[in-house]
Amino acid sequence: MLRALGGSLRAPCTRPPSRALPRSALARLSSTSRAPPPPPTIFAPATGMGKSAISILRISGPDALEVWRRMTLPARGRTQSERTRSEPPVRRAVLRRIVAPDGELLDEGVVLYFPPHSALTAQPTLELHLHGSPALMQLLLRLLPSLGSGFRVAEPGEFTRLAFEAGKMDLTEVEGIRDLVEADTEAQRKLAARQASGQMRAAYDSMRGEAIEAMALIEALIDFGEDEGISEGVYEQARQKAVDLSERIRKYLDDGRRGEILRQGIHLAIVGPPNAGKSSLLNWLAQREAAIVTAVPGTTRDVVELALDFHGFPVHVADTAGLRKTRDEVEAIGIERAVAKAETADIKLCVLPLDELFPSSSSSSSSSSSTSSTAPATPHIDPLTLSLIDPYTLLVLNKLDARGPPTRAQLEALKGYLRREGRRWAGARAGAGPREESDEFALVSVRDGTGLAQLAERLKREVKRRFELSDALEETPIVTHERHRRHLEDTLSSLTAFLELPSDEIVLAGEELRYAVRSLGQITGLVDTEEVLGEIFRGFCIGK
């Protein structure tokens, strides 16, 4: 029932159903307007334009078979049967000579033909698998328009758009395919593959089904409201359905934006005072000299950001300017940017140099474990740095080699200090809640490598705990796009508005539920606007 409804709403994808014209008006319009022009035959390379073993040229549209007839011949030593003269075999690879319309031999390659019923675009589609020569591809792109006026180069994402318009994919699957092409890491690939396979479509379709059921009950009340026997308890049933659906949507939305963050990359900010070793840590993570390291405090002035594949997760690591009071205008801007980065980061690493954290009256930097044991157990953290530490910040105590390990008393003093300053959860709250407090410290020396493997391991655990998808396919699908979140929030506000109405306002109630159904339909593309489609398909490469 849902699919059938969806199908009827999908047809003119630019027009919402509530504004659809009545049948009689449509009939009048169609009798006076001219027949639409035939669709074009579009073509584009489906593979990159560089040199490669093979490259594929995809052609789709009513005249696609002209390419078979006028630009291909049987392979050397083969004869052409009467049947294959005008139509290639269906979905079977055939070796053919590829020729220009004037007969010049261009290449020998494999040709594949998909008739409308099996082509994703629902149009006759031909694929030429050629040798990967940019010159050959360029020549073919120039020659194809000479086959007829209907031939033109495809726009970005146009093949996929045809598939969407033919009802072979919904918008979440389209986005899934785009994300799969864009995926740089294993976690992104996994997320995109699930979406492309229709897992999210199924979830959103079922939510929409629930909203439609509630709406149908209210519509029934509007139609048969006078009839006592029928209307009894119907409003309550609709209410209950709206309550259950709201609950389900709230759970979806309350996911810490895991899917969206994973898709776009996890933002990790390295913050701390000057000269703490932040740039050195970034370089170690990147395994290259990405940021300048000197002994001069305040060397890093601006945010230095790089993208890493961290154990299969996409991570954008940002090294930031050292935090301190300054009169230097340029440095002050850098510090502002550092604070902004830290505030929007998904994970924060705060690097504190041990020699400054536990200042010793007798020594400044020389290595001696006795210095640390005699140092006063009162840590010092600059107020700006302190303001950026929260219960989830991973504290990296660096320069272990220069200072020796801090004593147990010093670490306890540090914990107490952070709690007193409100930077860690106090007493009973520690470890409570769905997340654990990162109340342990990573003791490292970026210079000699001590503790770095353990730090990387902890970071990996944290990333996995927050962002890893379970391998179970039945896992609740998660929100992967800001667009989906927006429509879910709209749905939720319509359901809330419905639930707040007095029960005699059934016309308004029906209207609110219709909005909810519409918002859910916008996620999969059952109801859509040209703007949304433009935005989604623009993100594709040509040939997809």
Ligand SMILES: Nc1nc2c(ncn2[C@@H]2O[C@H](COP(=O)(O)OP(=O)(O)OP(=O)(O)O)[C@@H](O)[C@H]2O)c(=O)[nH]1
């Ligand atoms: N002894 C020791 N020195 C270190 C260690 N890590 C970094 N350093 C030194 O500390 C100085 C500052 O290092 P950076 O990595 O530039 O520190 P930063 O926090 O980025 O400094 P700013 O640019 O001032 O914010 C350099 O001389 C590094 O060689 C360490 O583990 N031990």
